[in-house]
Amino acid sequence: MRRALYVWFVAIAMAPPPGVSLLADVRSAVAADEPSSTEVTESFSPLGHSPSRMDAIRISSNGRDFVYAGSGRRFVVWGFNYDHDREGRLIEDYWREDWDRVCEDFREMKALGANTVRIHLQVARFLRLPTEIDADAIAQLKRLLVLAEETGLYLDITGLGCYHKHDVPPWYDRLDEGDRWAAQARFWEGVARACRDSPAVFCYDLMNEPVLPGEFGGKNFVQRLTLDLKGRSREEVAATWVEWMASTIRRHDRQHLITVGIIPWATVFPGAKPIFYSPRVAPQLDFASVHLYPERGNVDGALLALAVYDVGKPLVVEEMFPLQCQLDELDRFVEGSRSIADGWIGFYWGETISELSRTGGDLRAALMRSWLDYFHRKSVTVTAQP
Secondary structure (H helix, E strand, O other), rough: OOOHHHHHHHHHHHOOOOOOOHHHHHHHHHHHHHOOOOOOOOOOOOOOOOOOOOOOOOEEEOOOOEEOOOOOEEEEEEEEEEEOOOOOHHHOOOOOOOOHHHHHHHHHHHHHOOEEEEEEEEEEHHEEOOOEEEEHHHHHHHHHHHHHHHHHOOOEEEEEEEHHHHHOHHHHHHHHHHHHHHHHHHHHHHHHHOOOOOOOOOEEEEOOEEEEOOEOOOOOOOEEOOOOOOOOOHHHHHHHHHHHHHHHHHHOOOOOEEEEEEHHHHHHHOOOOOOOOOOHHHOOOOOOOEEEEEOOOHHHHHHHHHHHHOOOOEEEEEEOOOOOOOHHHHHHHHHHOOOOOOOOEEEOOOOHHHHHHOOOOOHHHHHHHHHHHHHHHHHHHHHOOO
């Protein structure tokens, strides 16, 4: 995610960097101020009507695919990261006061062809204290579940976010490893209790890109699980932490899927082995989630890196975006990975294609418009049943 956010900040404040080749795809559209060729129409019941109950998503009997629990038909993930709005606010910053906007955004994502939305929940908004869940946040999450059911969108619920340093409570930073993990488990206990009965829950993503430290664009999208290995291997730390979080969820929700979204280090170090999807850690996880942004001229390299995570479980590209490649290269990546991948999730930041088309010579808007236009057109072929 830290790299995908780069699009947002570069487009607003900086000149286009080398390698961000999608910019070449949209310059002509900016100059001509051409409207998008895509007409998006809503095809679902209006909010306030009683929708038909969603069919929960499960793992197939062979362990390789997602299926609808009722029909047994294959389910392919095609969706958006809904990590912030057009002003850069995280969802908990506005989902009460600006609830109508959230509803509009969900309607638009559905109309664009999405079947899944990945939301990012922050520790500071769900934990008042290490052992105290924020009841108001849980109530709002339940409200979001109802909205997801009404719009027919499945939720990838990513938790334990600390994306804004200034929001992280001091008590959380002071916790040692054991107490910190206990607080994280308390977070997941509250979320699992709230979500266990909703068919709109696709999965719980335990943490965005754990283990590795870093900051990007003023947001911290990755966290260390520990500051000291204390003689343990990284696999041992990962296995212990995943087992603690997963077992906490399973005490309250035995149905919905569990994953961890990770950075595929094989893109940097060819042959690098996955830690969270190694034989020691993977048994606690239902499917593999990878965050992968293909680079210009190296689609084959991205496909090779993705193949490292083909470990006998369903595989989802949980983050992708034409950040460092052209749209046709991103499409080659999607097509080239269809034999092993079971889904792809891009980004949506609260602006419709029609709104983006009215911004004149705004390069950022043209970039996003081209991406959303592609997403909408591609949705038909990606989610079509064989």
